[in-house]
Amino acid sequence: MNTRIDLHAHSTASDGTLTPGELVQAAAAAGLDVVAITDHDTTAGWEPAVRALPAGLRLVRGAELSCRWDGEDPAVPLHLLAYLFDPDDPDLTAALSRVRHARVERGERIVRLLQADGLEVSWSETLAAARGGTVGRPHIAQTLIRAGLVATTSEAFGPDWLGGRYRLPKEDIEVFEAIRLVRAAGGVPVFAHPRATRRGRVVPDELIADLAAAGLAGLEADHEDHTPAERAHVRALAADLGLLVTGASDFHGAHKTVRLGAFTTDPQAYERIVAAGVTSVASG
Ligand code: AMP
Ligand code: FE
Ligand code: FE
Ligand code: ZN
Numbered sequence: 001m002n003t004r005i006d007l008h009a010h011s012t013a014s015d016g017t018l019t020p021g022e023l024v025q026a027a028a029a030a031g032l033d034v035v036a037i038t039d040h041d042t043t044a045g046w047e048p049a050v051r052a053l054p055a056g057l058r059l060v061r062g063a064e065l066s067c068r069w070d071g072e073d074p075a076v077p078l079h080l081l082a083y084l085f086d087p088d089d090p091d092l093t094a095a096l097s098r099v100r101h102a103r104v105e106r107g108e109r110i111v112r113l114l115q116a117d118g119l120e121v122s123w124s125e126t127l128a129a130a131r132g133g134t135v136g137r138p139h140i141a142q143t144l145i146r147a148g149l150v151a152t153t154s155e156a157f158g159p160d161w162l163g164g165r166y167r168l169p170k171e172d173i174e175v176f177e178a179i180r181l182v183r184a185a186g187g188v189p190v191f192a193h194p195r196a197t198r199r200g201r202v203v204p205d206e207l208i209a210d211l212a213a214a215g216l217a218g219l220e221a222d223h224e225d226h227t228p229a230e231r232a233h234v235r236a237l238a239a240d241l242g243l244l245v246t247g248a249s250d251f252h253g254a255h256k257t258v259r260l261g262a263f264t265t266d267p268q269a270y271e272r273i274v275a276a277g278v279t280s281v282a283s284g
Helices: 020-029 048-053 089-115 123-129 137-146 175-184 205-213 228-241 267-276
Strands: 034-040 060-069 076-084 186-190 217-222 244-247
Touching: 020 034, 020 048, 034 076, 048 060, 048 076, 060 089, 060 175, 060 267, 076 175, 089 123, 089 137, 089 175, 175 186, 175 205, 186 267, 205 228, 217 228, 217 267, 228 244, 244 267
Parallel strands: 034 060, 186 217, 217 244
Antiparallel strands: 060 076, 076 186
8 A cells, every 4th residue: 555645734833723633633534644744933733743643643743934035135935844853952943933923923013904904803813813823824814704804715815915915024034044953953854835836936946956055855846836837847856956855735724725635745755854854753
């Protein structure tokens, strides 16, 4: 039987809707053999996920780091998946903590901007929706839905709302610094959805070559935000640069329509990640 490996999923520790325990249960129910928990800028979901790990499921502990590339003005935001790093590394935990605080501050500024435009939305309700996890625009989307201003999360991310006037930048980690921090903490950095043009601006291939030289381990090719042509491009680039290739759902529970296991990673790429990481894979 072939091994089913999904290396990118979110819980309520950030902007997913399943708790870490529910996430690993759902991963087992979806027939996965391996799942990675990769919440935005936090490792808070690791322990509850390990405690709830069902028999037969393996858990890769990771995070998705909010990064920026300063090669354009304004900087291009990008996401770096980091796997199997030491969660107690002081430099990396300090960087993640700074990003989480900046996210709270930016979330409040977005809500205040909505209020200044006469819209009845509440910051305390938005914070409550985050349930103590990393605050993100999906939580503000929930506030917009509850206020009756939009019908769906995707409408909330549209040009009239969080994708337009109410889109404010946050303080992300400079991407070369992020790779250095992840490697220094014994982790394995993989560029998440690097060609997702439908999300906005993407970085040039030359930068990806520089990131590879700086320690990047892989590229996420199979992702719902990549077209088939973008997936093929990412695969070819990875082959050129000697990088491993992953595929993953980027599951967010009810905040997105994609299902766990919708995209998967080859066992050989998974084994390369496991061999390179300092934290072991947890087994249920
Ligand atoms: P933030 O990290 O606060 O800037 O919010 C970005 C997050 O919002 C991403 O990680 C996705 O989870 C989510 N997101 C972005 N675009 C959409 C969309 N069109 N529909 C639903 N969720 C989205
Ligand atoms: Fe997200
Ligand atoms: Fe992402
Ligand atoms: Zn993600």
